[in-house]
Amino acid sequence: MSAFTPTENDPFYEIMRPPADETPAQMTARLKREADAQRISDNIDEDIKRDRAQQRKSRKELRILLLGQGESGKSTTLKNFRMQYAREAWEQERSGWRAVVQLNIIRSIILILEIMEAEMSGNPTFVEGDDDEIEVVNRYRDSNSSAAEAFTDKHRMLLIRLAPLRGVEADLKRRLGAGAEPSHPSAPMAATPFDEPGPLPSPKRTQEFFVRSWTEAIEPTTNLDSSTITLMTCKDDMQALWADAAVQLALDRRKVRLADSAGFFLNDLDRIATRAYTATDDDIVRARLRTVGIQEYLLRIGDGFSLRGGDNYWTWKLYDVGGCRTMRAAWLPFFENTDVIIFLCPVSCFDERLDEDTRVNRLEDSTLLWRSICASKLLAKTQLILFLNKCDLLKRKLKRGIKLKTFLPSYADRPNEVIPVVKYLREKYKEIQKQQSPEPRVAYIYTTTVTDTTATAKTLHSIRDRVLRENLVTSNLV
Ligand SMILES: Nc1nc2c(ncn2[C@@H]2O[C@H](COP(=O)(O)OP(=O)(O)OP(=O)(O)O)[C@@H](O)[C@H]2O)c(=O)[nH]1
Numbered sequence: 212m213s214a215f216t217p218t219e220n221d222p223f224y225e226i227m228r229p230p231a232d233e234t235p236a237q238m239t240a241r242l243k244r245e246a247d248a249q250r251i252s253d254n255i256d257e258d259i260k261r262d263r264a265q266q267r268k269s270r271k272e273l274r275i276l277l278l279g280q281g282e283s284g285k286s287t288t289l290k291n292f293r294m295q296y297a298r299e300a301w302e303q304e305r306s307g308w309r310a311v312v313q314l315n316i317i318r319s320i321i322l323i324l325e326i327m328e329a330e331m332s333g334n335p336t337f338v339e340g341d342d343d344e345i346e347v348v349n350r351y352r353d354s355n356s357s358a359a360e361a362f363t364d365k366h367r368m369l370l371i372r373l374a375p376l377r378g379v380e381a382d383l384k385r386r387l388g389a390g391a392e393p394s395h396p397s398a399p400m401a402a403t404p405f406d407e408p409g410p411l412p413s414p415k416r417t418q419e420f421f422v423r424s425w426t427e428a429i430e431p432t433t434n435l436d437s438s439t440i441t442l443m444t445c446k447d448d449m450q451a452l453w454a455d456a457a458v459q460l461a462l463d464r465r466k467v468r469l470a471d472s473a474g475f476f477l478n479d480l481d482r483i484a485t486r487a488y489t490a491t492d493d494d495i496v497r498a499r500l501r502t503v504g505i506q507e508y509l510l511r512i513g514d515g516f517s518l519r520g521g522d523n524y525w526t527w528k529l530y531d532v533g534g535c536r537t538m539r540a541a542w543l544p545f546f547e548n549t550d551v552i553i554f555l556c557p558v559s560c561f562d563e564r565l566d567e568d569t570r571v572n573r574l575e576d577s578t579l580l581w582r583s584i585c586a587s588k589l590l591a592k593t594q595l596i597l598f599l600n601k602c603d604l605l606k607r608k609l610k611r612g613i614k615l616k617t618f619l620p621s622y623a624d625r626p627n628e629v630i631p632v633v634k635y636l637r638e639k640y641k642e643i644q645k646q647q648s649p650e651p652r653v654a655y656i657y658t659t660t661v662t663d664t665t666a667t668a669k670t671l672h673s674i675r676d677r678v679l680r681e682n683l684v685t686s687n688l689v
């Protein structure tokens with residue numbers, strides 16, 4: 212239907228309604244007039260958009276949007292950018308990250324304590340498995356009594372001695388201004404930014420922390436606070452808990468892979484649970500804080516192409532978004548003036564499900580999202596960069612014998628190894644981009660582990676050069 216054809220709900224319906232006695236010739240002429248008007252209107256919109264983009268480019272300003280599902284690595288990529296190109300702000304915030312790392316540690320310990328309590332009380336309902344939950348529950352029932360017996364007075368003592376950590380968790384949350392939001396909020400869900408809200412999800416039981424903006428939340432602090440003192444006091448017990456064989460067995464049984472999960476620092480307690488601890492660059496990059504809403508960060512990036520020398524800097528406005536399905540509708544208003552999208556697909560997630568809707572496989576969700584971003588007319592001229600991320604975790608997962616083809620049958624009998632798997636996914640995503648893009652374009656694809664700051668620095672340099680070169684050409688600044 213043409214945009215000018217009125218519907219009954221249209222306030223101008225009576226005025227715009229085609230005459231009742233319209234002849235076929237009149238109708239053809241009217242439809243042509245409407246189509247012409249629509250074309251002119253589209254052209255005007257297009258001109259306005261181009262002018263705005265041109266103005267921004269002549270001001271040397273670029274807008275870059277980081278997109279991808281929750282936990283795909285958007286904020287981690289942003290941290291790498293800031294570490295490279297906003298070093299002063301990065302240093303200023305460093306002391307504030309201590310609280311986030313502490314909170315990550317406490318979350319891991321509390322998760323272990325909850326699992327231990329559930330095992331002791333013979334509660335089989337708390338199961339973290341993704342793929343074959345029912346089987347896990349059944350296996351758990353069989354081994355239920357022996358699992359409870361594996362825990363002794365030593366474990367009961369640990370439960371009591373580590374109880375103060377719950378108070379520290381509350382303190383840190385208050386200090387960070389963090390909220391705890393279940394991953395299954397009641398807000399409507401949309402698989403893509405363009406979708407109507409879908410049916411109610413079946414959620415996972417986990418809770419995660421978020422702050423509206425980490426720069427507001429992370430107040431530099433040099434004082435020795437009570438959370439540090441409690442962590443120091445609890446350090447030996449935390450290490451004993453983490454090293455305990457019965458605990459490790461219980462985690463295995465429930466398929467909880469803490470060492471591969473977000474914000475894992477339990478192997479670094481000697482270094483972190485101390486008076487003098489300062490977060491390293493790696494700690495900051497690995498610390499997990501969920502993003503809610505949309506956050507803007509400015510970078511000043513030298514283009515490195517100036518023959519005149521001196522200041523030849525661009526302002527890159529980076530937008531980091533919350534990736535959970537309840538937050539995707541909020542992305543849409545930012546599409547209009549976006550020059551570049553960096554899309555993160557966590558390739559290790561092929562056997563996992565979304566926290567916010569456990570019916571949905573993560574890789575399928577990511578593919579669907581990529582397809583919708585590529586197909587968007589609004590983003591037809593936007594430069595696309597794809598990160599096939601979390602390659603380190605993919606490698607570990609494949610080594611453990613988890614088969615991609617179980618979750619992605621089209622992979623068939625290709626080797627279950629990291630290089631062919633990444634190659635296959637790269638081709639798949641490239642093909643989607645080619646087929647779906649409204650206009651021909653090239654998407655740059657990188658295989659990444661964005662927690663590896665050295666390798667990521669090289670990727671970011673390459674992106675800087677490519678993005679600037681392309682924009683210098685399109686804005687005639689060379
Ligand atoms: N091992 C590994 N961990 C990663 C990688 N990329 C991100 N992570 C970790 O995964 C967790 C989630 O990353 P974030 O960058 O917070 O994810 P996000 O996309 O911003 O998630 P939302 O804010 O919820 O949308 C963090 O703890 C990261 O340290 C990676 O390549 N390898």
Ligand SMILES: [Mg+2]
Pocket residue numbers: 285286287500501502531532533534
């Ligand atoms: Mg984030």
